[in-house]
Amino acid sequence: MSTERPTLFHVAELAGVSVASASRALNGMVASAQTIAKVRAAAAELGYLPDATARSLKLGHSLQLAFAVDDVGNPVYVEMMRAIESVVSGSGFRLLVSSTGADPAETVGLVRSLARGYADGLVISPQRVTDELVAELQRAAVPVVVVGSLPESAGLDTVRTDSARGVGLAVEHLRQTGRRRIGFLNGPLDTTPGAARRRGFVAAYGEAGLGPDVEAVQQVAADFTVAAGRLAALELLGRHRAPDGTLALDALIAANDLIAFGAIHAAIEVGLRVPQDLAVVGMDNTELADFFNPGLTSVSLGSAERGKLAAELLLARLADPARPPRSVVVQPGLVARASTAPAAEPAAPETAGSPR
């Protein structure tokens, strides 16, 4: 009801002690039982809440850590976040998440403000890395751990995965299961993941001797979302449909699971069966990959593991700001599911959903 918020001064006044004593009583420092009781009572009566800002200013820390991502809508980041959260909460930190959007400039702004006071440390997983962003991360007032690729010279703690190799695993798996004409649905090429996956695909395509038309079998989605994946798949599939209606592609690799979901939807729309007519493999091995219909074969990029490692690096640096920057790599692995079941055999009954 009162328009003014009670401050420690008011509590002390009501309790009949000094502000210092009130502070001590509330924070469990040395104080007489009587003082503690009086102060506690006064605080309760006034509904006193310590001002976090003032406290941080004095203490020099906020006990908050931040996790910044371009797009919280991506399940990968949710997994990462959970892992980070579970690590840092064990050390008494609270985790704040910030979705910055695709614009690197906005990310810079976020780092600037967040890294100076509101948080004691930052884990960031940027999709687009500009020189300006790197510079900002280096001069940030608090420790920063980057999930993703960054030039070694940046001198920052880093956790990354070898997504190029991940694409290689996908190509290999498709080859082994009898696919020959593999298309690739990438995300935007100006993103770090997009660029890395492209490199991986081009290399694997060449090594597997799949032909010279590596450019023709690629399609770039507008972003890493289901809707964009659907559109890109429709475009790519349309482009490779022969006049007689047969398809020149028998497999699709998607840059992430969301794009893969969109691609499967698109395939069904144009009358293709997955996996009989078209195999699809995603990346990230999201929880939904297992529940999608058909189950989505996906390359695990260890999101949870990366999140965990990033959090640990951050905690370690917080404890020892002088330790040399470390860069750790998580290896990808493929998880096979129904979406790439060999075309040779008829559809496995337990995946096609049409018993009898």
Add this chain to the structure above:
Amino acid sequence: MSTERPTLFHVAELAGVSVASASRALNGMVASAQTIAKVRAAAAELGYLPDATARSLKLGHSLQLAFAVDDVGNPVYVEMMRAIESVVSGSGFRLLVSSTGADPAETVGLVRSLARGYADGLVISPQRVTDELVAELQRAAVPVVVVGSLPESAGLDTVRTDSARGVGLAVEHLRQTGRRRIGFLNGPLDTTPGAARRRGFVAAYGEAGLGPDVEAVQQVAADFTVAAGRLAALELLGRHRAPDGTLALDALIAANDLIAFGAIHAAIEVGLRVPQDLAVVGMDNTELADFFNPGLTSVSLGSAERGKLAAELLLARLADPARPPRSVVVQPGLVARASTAPAAEPAAPETAGSPR
């Protein structure tokens, strides 16, 4: 490199002016062009970054707003978050997201710390509402808007949806499309959404004259996730499978889309066709509902709309702290997709995905 962060004092010193002048120059207050230039140069050279904590303490605000949810993994909250973000960023606020976990006690702690300094306002969507939480929200130092149901007497700004009626829409839709034996997959009953949906189902079940066994056709999932939905569905379907293998249920309503996805997976596992043998309807009308296979009929609860309204309420209260608390309701609506296509007709070709 320097171990100490530069403060405004250092900038002023280097620029050869007073701290006050440096502050004015940096913040665009009156200052001579020459001073501005010198201060700017000094700040750049030192890599000066204003301390957000000190700034907030002095100014009395942080220009940050917070959005607290139990589980960021739920796509509903992502949609809400996007809507909130887009509203508040237009007013110069940054949005911080905090995932509190299912424990109400943790939520209380979050509100306590966040609502006192780190953020200027809070939108919270708690799944479990305890008296303690309500009390904490009422005494929060900053304006709070609750997305979800709360006693009127709480005197807080509120945005909610009529999810009970939403369940009613689902029942009605299933009845109209020829389903007679409807099961219900709920989330935990001690959550606000779980309780409301239960009320809605029991009421609609009775009104539709579906029989006296309303308890027998319900199953509670451990939480609002795909995995829990799958388990609950397996349990419910198993319970209603007659000795001769036929199923006593021909439709399932799920408390949210994630549970519905899990249910469809479970149905396929046990050899049922969706929608031919079993219709499934979800709630929330998540983006993925449209892309799932089969497309998931879902009751839209207007998550984006609720987020937008909550953000607007918060902004309005920030502008006028004295305005009377408002409570706005968003009406649900059903979006029909393939998962509830009438069983009478053969599977519609464009949804079954198995052309010829």
Add this chain to the structure above:
DNA sequence: CTGTTAGCGCCTTCAG
């Protein structure tokens, strides 16, 4: 054990 004093980094009157 307690009160007084000092200051975290910043912004903003108030004189000059």
Add this chain to the structure above:
DNA sequence: CTGAAGGCGCTAACAG
């Protein structure tokens, strides 16, 4: 237009 001084709310020295 500029500098000096005060204070946001809190905690950590220092005496008493």
